[in-house]
Amino acid sequence: MFAxxxxxxxxxxxxxxxxxxxxxxxxxxxxxxxxxxxxDPRISTVQSLYDYFEANPDAAESGTSANVH
Incomplete structure (x- = not known):
């Protein structure tokens, strides 16, 4: 999953x-x-990033992500 x-x-x-x-x-x-x-990051780091990409599935594919205000 980390890869x-x-x-x-x-x-x-x-x-x-x-x-x-x-x-x-x-x-x-x-x-x-x-x-x-x-x-070899912490499991919590990988989980947080996994959750982010699950919530933003188009971020990497489209080359954009939602802006933070």
Whole structure:
């Protein structure tokens, strides 16, 4: 599951701040995941990102995600 999450984050690399705000996963953690510095994140991190992508299924496919106001 982590590999799929990482792939989706890489496709959404320009929206990591938005993903961080909506998922509750800190932005620095997302950058470490996408850079490969983190290869074994906490289960709670993977779950939060999984939940985010489940709630926003078009985010990675369309290259956009909802804006945080």
């Amino acid at each position: 799929e999450i990482r792939d989706r984050l890489l496709r959404e690399k320009g929206n990591l701040r938005n993903i961080a705000a909506q998922s509750g996963v800190p932005y620095p953690t997302l950058t470490k995941i996408t850079s490969g510095a983190v290869t």
